[in-house]
Amino acid sequence: MKKRPMILVVATMMFFVFFGTMILQRCKPKDQDVSPLQAKKNEFIGEQACKSCHAKQYDDWLRSDHFMAMQPPNDSTVKGNFNNASFTADGVTSKFFKKDGKFFINTQGEDGSNHDYEVKYTFGFTPLQQYLVEFPGGKMQVPRVSWDTKQKKWFHQYAGQKINSHDWFHWTGNSQNWNTMCASCHSTNLQKNYSIDSDSYHTTFSVINVSCESCHGAGKLHVDFVNSNEYKNGKKIHGSYIEKSSEQLAQINTCAPCHARKSDISATLTQSGEIMDNLIPEIPTTEHFHADGQVNDEDYIYTSFLQSKMFHRGVKCSNCHNPHSGKIIFASNQLCLQCHAKKYDDPSHTFHPVGIAASECTSCHMPGKIYMGVDLRHDHSFRVPRPDLSVKYSTPNACNNCHNNKTSQWATDAIVKWYGPVRKYHFADDLIPGSKIDDSSEAHLVKLLRDTAVPNIVKATAANYLGSIPTQNSLSNLLQLLSNSDAQIRYRALRSLSNFPVANWKENVGPLLSDKVRAVRIAAADLYITIPEKEISSQYSQAFTAARNELQNYVLYQADFSIGNVMIADYYLRLNDFSNAEKFYVRGLEKDSLMNYARLNLSTAYNAQAKNDKALDVLETAAKTDPTNDRIYYNMALLYNEMNDKKEAERSFAKAVALKTTNPRVYYNYGLLLNENKKYKEAETVLQKGISIDPSSAEMYYALCFVYIQSNNTIKAKEAAIKLKQLDPGNPAYQQLFKNFGI
Numbered sequence: 001m002k003k004r005p006m007i008l009v010v011a012t013m014m015f016f017v018f019f020g021t022m023i024l025q026r027c028k029p030k031d032q033d034v035s036p037l038q039a040k041k042n043e044f045i046g047e048q049a050c051k052s053c054h055a056k057q058y059d060d061w062l063r064s065d066h067f068m069a070m071q072p073p074n075d076s077t078v079k080g081n082f083n084n085a086s087f088t089a090d091g092v093t094s095k096f097f098k099k100d101g102k103f104f105i106n107t108q109g110e111d112g113s114n115h116d117y118e119v120k121y122t123f124g125f126t127p128l129q130q131y132l133v134e135f136p137g138g139k140m141q142v143p144r145v146s147w148d149t150k151q152k153k154w155f156h157q158y159a160g161q162k163i164n165s166h167d168w169f170h171w172t173g174n175s176q177n178w179n180t181m182c183a184s185c186h187s188t189n190l191q192k193n194y195s196i197d198s199d200s201y202h203t204t205f206s207v208i209n210v211s212c213e214s215c216h217g218a219g220k221l222h223v224d225f226v227n228s229n230e231y232k233n234g235k236k237i238h239g240s241y242i243e244k245s246s247e248q249l250a251q252i253n254t255c256a257p258c259h260a261r262k263s264d265i266s267a268t269l270t271q272s273g274e275i276m277d278n279l280i281p282e283i284p285t286t287e288h289f290h291a292d293g294q295v296n297d298e299d300y301i302y303t304s305f306l307q308s309k310m311f312h313r314g315v316k317c318s319n320c321h322n323p324h325s326g327k328i329i330f331a332s333n334q335l336c337l338q339c340h341a342k343k344y345d346d347p348s349h350t351f352h353p354v355g356i357a358a359s360e361c362t363s364c365h366m367p368g369k370i371y372m373g374v375d376l377r378h379d380h381s382f383r384v385p386r387p388d389l390s391v392k393y394s395t396p397n398a399c400n401n402c403h404n405n406k407t408s409q410w411a412t413d414a415i416v417k418w419y420g421p422v423r424k425y426h427f428a429d430d431l432i433p434g435s436k437i438d439d440s441s442e443a444h445l446v447k448l449l450r451d452t453a454v455p456n457i458v459k460a461t462a463a464n465y466l467g468s469i470p471t472q473n474s475l476s477n478l479l480q481l482l483s484n485s486d487a488q489i490r491y492r493a494l495r496s497l498s499n500f501p502v503a504n505w506k507e508n509v510g511p512l513l514s515d516k517v518r519a520v521r522i523a524a525a526d527l528y529i530t531i532p533e534k535e536i537s538s539q540y541s542q543a544f545t546a547a548r549n550e551l552q553n554y555v556l557y558q559a560d561f562s563i564g565n566v567m568i569a570d571y572y573l574r575l576n577d578f579s580n581a582e583k584f585y586v587r588g589l590e591k592d593s594l595m596n597y598a599r600l601n602l603s604t605a606y607n608a609q610a611k612n613d614k615a616l617d618v619l620e621t622a623a624k625t626d627p628t629n630d631r632i633y634y635n636m637a638l639l640y641n642e643m644n645d646k647k648e649a650e651r652s653f654a655k656a657v658a659l660k661t662t663n664p665r666v667y668y669n670y671g672l673l674l675n676e677n678k679k680y681k682e683a684e685t686v687l688q689k690g691i692s693i694d695p696s697s698a699e700m701y702y703a704l705c706f707v708y709i710q711s712n713n714t715i716k717a718k719e720a721a722i723k724l725k726q727l728d729p730g731n732p733a734y735q736q737l738f739k740n741f742g743i
Contacts, residue, residue, distance in 0.1 A: 040220075040221065040224070042217070042218040042219075042220055042221045042241070043218055043220040044188065044189045044206035044207070044213050044218045044219065044220070045213075045218070045219050045220050045223065046206065046207055046211070046213075047061070047207060047211040047212045047213070049219055049223050050212045050219065053226070054212075057212075057324045058212075058324075060322060060324035060325035061211070061212070061324045061325070063325055063327075064324065064325050064326040064327075065124070065125070065126070065326050066209060066210035066211070066214070066326060067209055067210070067211075068122075068124065068125040068126075068209070069123075069124060069185075069186040069187070069209045069210045070121050070122065070123055070124075070132075070186045070187055070208050070209050071121065071122045071208065071209065072121060072122075072208070073102075073103045073119045073120070073121065073122050073131070077122045077125075078103055078119070078122055078129075078131075079122075079125055079129045079147050079149050080096060080129060080131070080147035080154065081096060081147070081152075081154070082096045082097055082098050082103050082104075083096075083097075083098070084096070084097050085097075085154065087145060087154035087155075089155070089156040089159060090156055090159065090160065090161060090162050090163070091162050092107060092108045092144075093107075093114070094106060094107035094108075094114075094143070094145045094154070095107075096145075096154070102118055102119070103118070103119040103131070104116050104117065104118055104119065105117050105119065105131065105133070105143055105145065107143055107144075107145060107171075108165060109165065109172060110165050110166065110170065110172040110173075111165065112165040117133040117143065118133065118134070119131045119132065119133065120132045120133060120134045120140060121140075121208075123142065123178075123182070123186065124186075125149060126149045126150070127148065127149055127150050127374050127375050127376075128146045128147060128148055128149060128155075128157075128372060128373065128374050128375060129146065129147045129149055130142050130143070130146050130147075131143060132178055135172070136200075137198065137199065137200035137201065138179070138200050138201035138202050138203055139177060139178075139179060139200070139201060140177070140178035140179060140183075140203075141171055141172055141176055141177060141178065142171060142176045142178060142182070143171045144156055144157060144163070144170075144171040144176070146372070146373065148373075148374050150374070151374075155373055155374070156373070157372050157373040158373065159373065166593065167593075167594070168562060168591060168592035168593065168594060168595070173591070173592075174561065174562045174591040174592060175562075175592075177560075179192055179194070179201045179203045179560065180192075180194075180560050180561050183203060183205075184257075184258075184264075185210070185257070185258035186209065186210065187205035187206075187207065187208055187209060187210070188205060188206050188207035188208075188209070188210060188211045188213050188214045189205055189206035189207070189213065189214075189218070190203065190204070190205045191203065191204045191205070191267070192267065192560070194559065194560040196556070196559045196560075199560075201560070210258075215243070215245065215254050215255075215323070216242040216243050216244070217242055217243045219242060221241035222240050222241040222242040224241075225237065225240055225241050226240065247316075248314055248315075248316040249273065250273065251316045251317055251318060251323075252302070252305070252311075252316060252317060253273070253275045255301075255302075255317050256275055256279075256281065256302045257278070257279060259300050259301040259302055260279070260281045260282070260300050260301065260302030260303060261281070261282040261288065261297075261298070261299045261300050261302075261303065262279045262280055262281045262282060262302075263279065263280050263558070264278065264279050264557065265277070265278055265279060265280065265518060265519060265522070265554050265557070266278070266518075266550075266553055266554060266557055267557060268553075270518060274487060274516075274517050275487075276487040276488060276491060276517050276518065276519035276520070277517055277518045277519070278518070279519075280491070280519050281302055281303060281457075281488070282299065282303050283303060283457055283460050283461045283464060283488070283492065284303055284304075284307060284431075284457065284458070284461055285435070285461055285464055285465070286435050289303070290395050290396060291393060291395055291428075291431065291432040291435045291436075292386070292389060292393070292395045292428035292431060292432050293307050293381060293383075293427070293428060293431060293458065293461075294367075294379055294381065294383070294395065294396060295369060295377075295379045295381075296369075298371045298372075300377075301380045303457060304379050304380040304381040305380040305381070306455060306456070306457040307381040307383075307427075307455050307457060307458060308380065308381050308382040308383070308455075309382060310382050311455070312455065315339075319338070320335055332360055333345045333359075333360060333361050335361075336361045340361075344361070345359075345361075347359070350364070351414075351418055358402060362378055363398065363402065364384075364385055364398045364399075365382050365383065365384070365385075365398070366378040366379055366380065366382060367379055367396075367398040367401050383426065383428075384424070384426070385397045385398040385399050385411075385415070386423065386426065386428065387399050387400065387408045387409075387411035387412040387415060388412045388415070388423060389428060389429075389432065390408035390411070390412075391408045391409050391412055393432045393433075395428075395432065397411060399411035399414070399415075427448060427451075427454045427455065427458050430444040430445070430447050430448050431444070431448060431458060431461065431462070434448065434462060434465055435465060437465060437468045437469060441465065441469060442466070442469050442471060442473060442474060445462040445465050445466050445469075445474075445477075446462075446466075446473065446477055448462040449462050449463070449477055449481070456486040456488060456489055457488060459481075459484075459486070459489050460486070460488040460489045460491070460492040461492070463477075463478060463481055463489055463492040463493045463496055464492045464495065464496060466478055466496055467495065467496025467497070467498070467499045468496075468499065470499050470500060474496075475497075475500050475504055475505075478493045478496050478497055478500075478505075479493075479497075479505065479508050481493035482494070482508055482509070482512060487515075487517040487519065487520055490512065490515065490517070490520045490523075491517075491519050491520050491523050494509065494512065494520065494523035494524055494526075494527060495523055495526075497509065497527060498526075498527060498530075502527075502530060502531055505527070506531065509524050509527050509528065510524075510528075510537060510539070510540040510543075511540075512524040513525060513528065513540055513543035513544050513546075513547045514543040514546075514547070518550060521543075521546075521547040521550055522547065522550050522551045522554050524547060525544060525547035525548045525550065525551040526551055526571075528540075528544050528547075528548070529548060529551070529571075529574055529575060530574055551571070552571070555567050555568045555571045556568060559584075559587075561591075562588050562591035562592035562595060563588065563592075563595070564588075565584045565585070565587040565588030565591065565598075566584070566585060566588040566595065566597065566598045566601070568580075568584040569581045569582075569583075569584035569585040569587075569588065569598070569601065569602075569605070570601065572584065573601060573604065573605055576608070578605045578608040578609050579609070581601070581602075581605040582602065582605045582606065582609070585598045585599075585601060585602035585605060586602065589602070593625075594625060596622045596625055596626045596629060596632070599618045599619065599621060599622040599625075599632075600619070600622060600631060600632065600635055602615075602618050603615040603616075603618045603619050603622075603635060603639065604635075606618065607639060607642070612639065612642070612643055615639055616636070616639055616640075616643075619632055619635055619636045619639065620636075623636070628659060629659075630655075630656040630659040630660070630661035630663070630666070631656075631661075631663070633652045633653070633655040633656040633659065634652070634653070634656045634661065634663060634665070634666045634669075636648075636652040637649045637650075637652035637653040637656065637666075637669070637670070637673075638669065640652055641669075641673065646673065646676075646677065649673060650670075650673055650674070650677065653666065653669070653670035653673060654670075656670075657670065657686065657689070662693055664690045664693050664694040664697055664700065666690075667686050667687060667689050667690025667693070667700070668687070668690055668697070668699060668700055668703055670686050671683045671684075671686040671687035671690065671700075671703050671704070671707065672703055674686060675703070675706065675707045675710060678710075680707055680710060680711035681711075683707045684704065684707055684708075684711075687700055687703055687704045687707065688704070691704070696727060697727075698724055698727040698728035698731070698734075701720050701721075701723050701724040701727065702720075702724055702734065702737075704720045705717050705720035705721050705724060705737065708720060717741075718741045718743070721737055721738065721741045721743060722741075722743055724737070724738075725738055725743055
């Protein structure tokens with residue numbers, strides 16, 4: 001199960017999170033190869049139908065993690081000790097026992113008391129095994145206690161965390177729900193079948209585990225064809241009605257739905273070769289990855305691998321892994337020596353003795369990190385260790401993963417001694433400073449976009465970061481990306497354009513409402529819903545209607561997940577449908593009471609419906625939940641001001657400033673309020689602080705000029721007006737002021 005992210009991170013996870021299976025486009029037969037079978041409906045028929053013709057592949061599969069992904073509980077599938085064992089950790093004692101041939105866990109329930117829970121299924125088997133418990137409404141949950149299959153002991157994932165029984169992260173809560181978080185990647189042809197109205201599931205699957213048809217697609221037409229007289233008489237159809245993922249992208253896209261951090265678009269899958277028709281993979285931003293693109297959170301493989309030289313040289317999953325057993329095809333460094341010269345498996349390259357872990361290629365080029373308490377997973381970006389970047393930016397490096405008693409500078413010095421002082425360029429040299437979103441970031445991000453050797457997924461990340469740098473140069477580069485051939489780049493550019501005025505992108509975005517890729521159409525529609533329909537050109541109206549329907553289906557598909565409800569509410573809020581926005585913010589908070597992002601926007605929805613008392617209550621609850629969040633006090637100040645409670649508004653503004661807010665609008669509005677209350681000196685101080693944060697803010701200088709005029713300080717007022725003219729000379733709102741000062 002997933003680790004709880006930080007609250008503000010959760011707000012943006014909506015585009016990651018989380019689950020489904022994608023079916024790739026079947027190779028189309030030529031017209032002359034058309035068979036009557038094509039008119040029939042394909043169906044899932046189970047792995048037994050494959051066994052007789054594909055015995056070797058079937059036997060490999062029986063030994064795979066895929067086979068053990070989910071099983072009914074019995075003495076052969078259950079690995080944990082259920083012989084009246086007990087385990088105590090983090091304030092909770094759990095007991096494990098068998099009764100009438102069934103397996104039970106006695107542990108803390110959602111009411112805070114212990115109860116007996118029957119194990120419905122096993123979940124995985126190495127390096128840990130989890131257990132599923134069935135709840136009303138078709139929900140299945142994963143208890144926090146897991147079995148370490150190597151150490152042969154019970155343990156708590158994320159040890160040391162005491163989790164309240166009503167918390168979103170408690171095992172009975174939304175974050176540990178099988179239907180939403182896990183199911184689609186552990187069974188074949190899983191249909192979530194979630195009902196928004198009843199908040200319940202009727203989840204089904206064709207095969208309990210990850211079987212042949214999870215990767216090759218429904219098999220009925222294939223079996224019918226190979227048993228037909230056509231086939232026996234020598235008739236051939238490319239693919240024989242199943243998906244054969246031998247080409248690199250097709251194979252990667254077959255694995256990606258379960259080996260990527262992503263969000264699913266719809267229950268209805270589009271059969272195409274484009275992954276973003278069915279899901280939106282995460283990109284290596286600092287939200288989930290380290291600043292250089294190395295894995296940090298539970299990020300799986302896809303996003304890392306697309307950063308690698310391996311991917312760009314045509315390497316695919318089956319070059320290293322047996323696709324049926326899941327095991328690597330050669331032991332240790334022999335796997336890499338399929339392509340790399342023998343000299344790389346030598347102390348002259350590794351600087352470590354042969355035969356120890358430190359001399360293995362993976363130790364340096366695929367460093368691992370432990371997730372779920374005991375599960376070591378390797379970074380698939382295959383990068384060269386850069387301790388020099390660790391010295392400069394505090395990013396991790398493989399050298400200090402092992403030599404953790406040494407400094408990054410020590411590792412840097414060793415690399416210089418062995419390989420000289422110059423390091424080959426890596427996109428991390430620009431991605432890291434670009435991720436900081438400061439005065440120098442834009443140049444680094446633009447460089448990434450223009451470098452043809454930079455991986456597309458890194459370019460998409462650069463496009464994402466540019467959205468936080470609202471300059472003309474950023475805008476120009478984002479608009480250029482709308483015609484990029486890579487769907488992820490187009491998608492991220494569209495998302496970033498939401499931070500720019502509509503007039504700057506309206507005409508450029510219009511054509512993407514009918515883009516060939518569903519995720520891109522959805523992102524374009526998400527921009528266009530902010531435009532009044534009467535202002536949408538007739539040439540885009542039909543495409544907008546269709547794309548908007550896809551957008552709505554996408555957001556509603558997330559309704560069983562806490563952040564999904566906030567995503568839906570945000571959608572309705574942008575449509576000014578405040579009643580529905582309120583409904584889904586409340587639903588989201590019922591699933592995760594600590595999600596303060598929802599409270600901030602819920603207060604906006606209440607305010608728009610003239611429910612200011614409720615809006616204030618929500619913000620006060622938010623402040624108790626996260627008392628160091630400056631935005632809460634800013635919103636509270638604006639609300640108090642609207643309610644004409646100037647005293648409380650001023651107090652809330654002061655609290656936001658005391659929390660060292662970097663939002664210039666706080667200082668602007670606070671300065672105006674202080675000026676209104678004739679506190680001119682305090683107003684000057686606050687506005688000057690705002691200017692130090694955003695020196696290019698014309699309105700800040702306008703407000704400061706107004707404060708000086710009110711306090712009869714003509715000299716300083718003119719100085720502020722001169723600066724204002726330098727920043728925004730053509731603004732008609734300022735012309736009379738310029739005239740009054742003779743500038």
